Amino acid sequence: MYLTMIGLEVHTHLTSLKTKLFCSCPSDYVGKPPNSNVCPVCLGLPGAIPVFNETALKFALMVGLALGSRISDRITFVRKHYFYPDMSKNYQISQYDGPGTEAVAMGGEVKLRDKKIRIRRINIEEDPAKSIYPTGSMLTSTYTMLDYNRSGVGMLEIVTEPDMSEPREAREFIEKLRSILEHLGVCDGSIEGAIRADANVSVEGGERVEVKNIGSAKDVESAITYEISRQRAAVSQGLGVRRETRHWDSERRVTVPLRTKETDEDYRYFPDPDLPPIQVTASLIEDIKSSMPELPDQRIQRFMAQYGINEYNATVLVMDKGLADFYERVTLHYNNYPKVASLLINDYLRWLNEKDMKISQSKAGPEQVAELLRMLENGTITIKIAKEFLPRMIYEGKSPRELMEATNMTALRDMTILEDIVNQVLAENPEVVKKAKADSKVIHFLVGQVMKKTGKRAEPETVYKLIEEKIARI
Amino acid sequence: MRIAVNDDLVKKLESLSLVELSQDERSRIRKDLEDILAFFSKLDQLDLSEVEPTFHPVGAGKTRKDVPDDPLPVQEALLNARKIKEGYIIGPKTFGD
Numbered sequence: 001m002y003l004t005m006i007g008l009e010v011h012t013h014l015t016s017l018k019t020k021l022f023c024s025c026p027s028d029y030v031g032k033p034p035n036s037n038v039c040p041v042c043l044g045l046p047g048a049i050p051v052f053n054e055t056a057l058k059f060a061l062m063v064g065l066a067l068g069s070r071i072s073d074r075i076t077f078v079r080k081h082y083f084y085p086d087m088s089k090n091y092q093i094s095q096y097d098g099p100g101t102e103a104v105a106m107g108g109e110v111k112l113r114d115k116k117i118r119i120r121r122i123n124i125e126e127d128p129a130k131s132i133y134p135t136g137s138m139l140t141s142t143y144t145m146l147d148y149n150r151s152g153v154g155m156l157e158i159v160t161e162p163d164m165s166e167p168r169e170a171r172e173f174i175e176k177l178r179s180i181l182e183h184l185g186v187c188d189g190s191i192e193g194a195i196r197a198d199a200n201v202s203v204e205g206g207e208r209v210e211v212k213n214i215g216s217a218k219d220v221e222s223a224i225t226y227e228i229s230r231q232r233a234a235v236s237q238g239l240g241v242r243r244e245t246r247h248w249d250s251e252r253r254v255t256v257p258l259r260t261k262e263t264d265e266d267y268r269y270f271p272d273p274d275l276p277p278i279q280v281t282a283s284l285i286e287d288i289k290s291s292m293p294e295l296p297d298q299r300i301q302r303f304m305a306q307y308g309i310n311e312y313n314a315t316v317l318v319m320d321k322g323l324a325d326f327y328e329r330v331t332l333h334y335n336n337y338p339k340v341a342s343l344l345i346n347d348y349l350r351w352l353n354e355k356d357m358k359i360s361q362s363k364a365g366p367e368q369v370a371e372l373l374r375m376l377e378n379g380t381i382t383i384k385i386a387k388e389f390l391p392r393m394i395y396e397g398k399s400p401r402e403l404m405e406a407t408n409m410t411a412l413r414d415m416t417i418l419e420d421i422v423n424q425v426l427a428e429n430p431e432v433v434k435k436a437k438a439d440s441k442v443i444h445f446l447v448g449q450v451m452k453k454t455g456k457r458a459e460p461e462t463v464y465k466l467i468e469e470k471i472a473r474i
Numbered sequence: 475m476r477i478a479v480n481d482d483l484v485k486k487l488e489s490l491s492l493v494e495l496s497q498d499e500r501s502r503i504r505k506d507l508e509d510i511l512a513f514f515s516k517l518d519q520l521d522l523s524e525v526e527p528t529f530h531p532v533g534a535g536k537t538r539k540d541v542p543d544d545p546l547p548v549q550e551a552l553l554n555a556r557k558i559k560e561g562y563i564i565g566p567k568t569f570g571d
Contacts, residue, residue, distance in 0.1 A: 017540055024543035034561040036548045043551060055540035076529050083492055085565030100529035132562060138569045145562035148551075258569070266490055276535035 022050030044089030064105025206241025
């Protein structure tokens with residue numbers, strides 16, 4: 001058994017900001033023509049003076065407080081130097097832990113199902129420009145096309161300690177963090193590229209490898225899984241794992257080497273003379289503390305208490321803020337709360353995932369879902385019918401009543417009709433009936449035959465009981 | 475802290491600054507670096523053990539409201555770019571040597 005250590009650096013855009021971090025250009029850069037969302041500050045033109053966005057400060061403090069970090073008493077900015085086409089001024093404005101300077105928030109933790117992941121620090125930093133590779137790949141392109149629309153957009157870099165040991169934990173960490181950020185209202189994780197991560201992975205007997213720029217929680221799990229098996233294979237073959245930076249190729253689902261890290265890169269951090277420190281006053285922190293929204297862990301507890309659902313279901317709902325909000329809207333119209341939770345988690349989500357949809361893209365609103373549950377409860381439809389209706393409600397926006405009228409699918413509850421059909425099925429399958437007498441599992445086959453004949457309109461439990469009784473009498 | 479000025483240091487500075495010096499320039503830079511460090515070494519005579527490091531000479535930075543303003547017109551934004559293609563600024567490749 002190899003010991004595996006995984007640490008993450010999560011970069012999250014503060015998508016709720018209206019402007020960039022140090023200039024008044026709109027922070028909403030998605031879909032705009034290249035280089036149409038820029039000014040002298042975010043283009044890095046000489047003499048342009050950056051001025052810090054006060055809402056970004058508030059957001060950073062909110063995240064620090066939510067993760068239980070120690071908040072620095074002043075915000076300092078440093079220049080992190082590197083030469084790369086995506087950073088025209090040859091430095092990124094960032095934060096650093098050194099003499100007289102530290103990150104906005106230090107320490108803290110994120111609680112997962114069965115362990116706590118410690119946070120090392122939270123940095124405020126600006127995003128660089130977007131690089132487009134004419135061949136589609138940085139590996140084969142002979143030049144880079146640059147769009148500075150994203151340059152200067154506000155980000156937080158959230159760095160963990162290497163406390164994770166499985167790819168699944170890394171995915172859960174990102175999902176939990178995303179839920180926290182969404183509950184705080186600072187980041188909409190569903191926007192493409194809003195949350196990206198670098199993963200540091202090492203296995204026993206090898207050096208640490210950094211995998212850069214992974215775009216989603218699912219891909220973080222895949223990239224780390226790939227990297228662990230690659231490293232374990234290398235170690236077991238006696239090849240060793242050298243310290244390097246790799247790139248996650250999300251198309252080919254592999255990591256490829258970027259450059260060999262011989263030593264730590266020398267970024268020559270120094271205080272940004274354009275940005276004097278900003279004091280964080282106790283009253284500012286008190287203001288933010290008193291206006292903090294409900295966070296995922298609190299919401300899970302409330303869901304269990306208020307709606308009587310179990311911890312697992314409460315967690316699944318709250319890990320996706322959109323889903324949890326939707327759940328609460330359905331409960332306004334229908335009061336069997338555990339039934340709502342189970343329908344959403346077991347069926348509704350499945351159809352969304354089938355087409356890779358977000359809950360906001362679903363055409364079935366809370367009222368329609370409540371109506372479906374009510375029709376199920378009063379026996380108008382069966383669970384089978386409900387499961388048939390749900391995808392059409394989600395994809396086509398049809399109401400359950402409309403679907404019932406259009407398909408004539410209602411629960412078959414006339415017992416004389418049902419008994420006729422059961423008798424028919426039993427008569428048609430004498431061999432199966434014999435077997436069913438000896439083995440009750442075989443009854444399910446007969447139930448299936450009845451369901452077929454009734455066009456799925458019978459209630460499976462009722463049919464099962466009916467067949468059971470009849471067989472016993474044969 | 476004494477910094478050893480030698481060929482390795484000059485080579486490291488070359489690679490960090492992405493410049494290549496001739497042998498002659500290297501020895502000149504080495505001499506300059508020694509002079510600069512000697513000049514600043516005067517600071518080493520002060521006892522700073524009780525002094526907090528100064529991060530910035532100005533104490534109170536300003537913030538601005540999160541209110542958007544119009545960006546530059548594209549033509550103006552691209553004025554200083556040496557090479558442009560379809561509205562993008564063209565830069566060097568970023569992989570390999």
